[in-house]
Amino acid sequence: MIKTLKIDPSHGHVAIYTTPAAHRSVHESRNPNFVFTEILMFSGRSDEMKEELFKSITQVIEKHIEVDNKDILFNIIESERNNWAARGGVPFSKIELKC
Numbered sequence: 246m247i248k249t250l251k252i253d254p255s256h257g258h259v260a261i262y263t264t265p266a267a268h269r270s271v272h273e274s275r276n277p278n279f280v281f282t283e284i285l286m287f288s289g290r291s292d293e294m295k296e297e298l299f300k301s302i303t304q305v306i307e308k309h310i311e312v313d314n315k316d317i318l319f320n321i322i323e324s325e326r327n328n329w330a331a332r333g334g335v336p337f338s339k340i341e342l343k344c
Contacts, residue, residue: 249298250290279316280306287337288323295321 247254271277282302299319306317327338 246298246302249294249301250286276312276316278310278312279318280310280312281318282306282320284319284321286321286323287326287329290323 246252246257246259250257266277269277269279271279284298302319303314303317306312307314325338327336329337331337332340
């Protein structure tokens with residue numbers, strides 16, 4: 246993410262959630278061990294950058310988890326910087342982020 250999105254390493258956050266197999270529902274033709282990746286980020290990045298991000302994360306997942314890449318799904322949720330806040334509730338639209 247740092248390389249592809251060109252962000253400062255101290256700015257990124259990653260949270261990994263797992264769902265037990267008993268709590269998954271998937272068509273019998275699909276792998277119940279699929280990986281669903283959701284990315285929350287500021288809007289404004291190009292489709293090409295997002296595609297590179299998908300490919301990069303897919304490589305990392307394939308390296309660490311035995312799952313076919315057809316069973317790796319992505320969803321990007323984008324919002325404007327004024328909808329995010331940190332540092333005591335200061336909107337990111339008022340914070341200078343350095344790469």
